[in-house]
Amino acid sequence: MKYFKYLVLGTLFGIILTKSEVISWFRIQEMFRFQAFHMYGVIGSAIVVGMISIQLIKRNRLKSISGEEIKLADKKFNHGIWIGGFIFGLGWAITGACPGPLFAQLGSGVGAAAVMILAALAGTWTYSALREKLPY
Secondary structure, eight states: OTTHHHHHHHHHHHHHHHHTTTTOHHHHHHHHTTOOSHHHHHHHHHHHHHHHHHHHHHHHTOBOTTSOBOOOOOOOOOHHHHHHHHHHHHHHHHHSOOSTTHHHHHHTTOTHHHHHHHHHHHHHHHHHHHGGGSOO
16 A cells, blocks of 8 residues: 555656657657657756756755655766667667656557567666676
């Protein structure tokens, strides 16, 4: 029962993703073909909200729900970032889905999302198996 709130929040998030059409294969293809601004607007808005939120967290030394100070460590750039981003974007363009809304797609009746979920899990497992051997 203690995880019920996460089920409710996840369900609401899935409804928002569905209603805003960000899980639509057609919207994603429009984005990659530079035919519509919709997805760029959603992603750009998320980036702006994230930047403001991070600055508020850092400047006000906000604490988590459990009372611990939230610490955001600086990240060092390495070539694995752009290589991983390229692979991620390629998969996103081919499948029409990024990992975030896969479950919302499955819940809205897109059966192919089950295959993409399995592929995402396989990719995650592969990364964990090869992580120590990858360039930093």
